[in-house]
């Protein structure tokens with residue numbers, strides 16, 4: 001009897017790829033048109049996590065500026081146009097990622113991306129970084145009716161990848177990722193090099209790894225083995 005493959009699901013921003021410089025640049029380009037001063041990398045950890053629309057709205061709140069609901073679509077379009085035109089910009093996979101994806105895939109695991117970034121921005125970014133071929137599913141914050149931390153975003157991604165939720169693992173940098181995993185009953189790994197605005201060891205992940213070299217087959221096996 002062969003057991004089903006393990007599906008290893010990665011968050012994108014701050015987990016697979018260091019996108020912060022480009023997110024900050026596109027956000028600042030967007031809010032500048034309304035006269036708002038630029039935000040910094042430190043600000044980004046509070047702004048990112050729920051996609052571009054929320055990021056823009058949070059930037060206005062951070063600056064104490066009012067934003068009418070009907071102003072958002074044009075600002076979102078301005079963000080998307082700038083971000084898409086610059087891709088991949090300065091965004092790069094984190095150290096050791098490609099080697100980790102190779103060894104996990106070679107061991108027969110299914111790999112997927114579950115991001116709150118819009119799918120239409122996530123796919124070309126992953127493509128331009130040459131990573132598309134590793135993943136059997138890529139879902140964004142607008143792929144389903146719900147997004148992380150809702151469990152259905154994660155379980156829907158696992159199913160699309162060809163896997164099963166009872167043999168899956170989530171890897172992410174923020175509370176949304178770890179909560180989505182917990183809500184889905186899936187073990188999780190947190191990475192400290194991303195954009196969490198709280199200490200990574202307070203998120204309640206099953207494990208914390210500081211480098212993709214630590215994402216070994218043994219660790220995957222240990223976290224996904226049924227007690």
Ligand SMILES: O=C(O)COP(=O)(O)O
Pocket residue numbers: 011012013014048049050051052055114115116117118174
């Ligand atoms: O872009 C965002 O707001 C969040 O993206 P992530 O889910 O890949 O971290």
Ligand SMILES: [Mg+2]
Pocket residue numbers: 011012013014015172173174194195
């Ligand atoms: Mg993230």
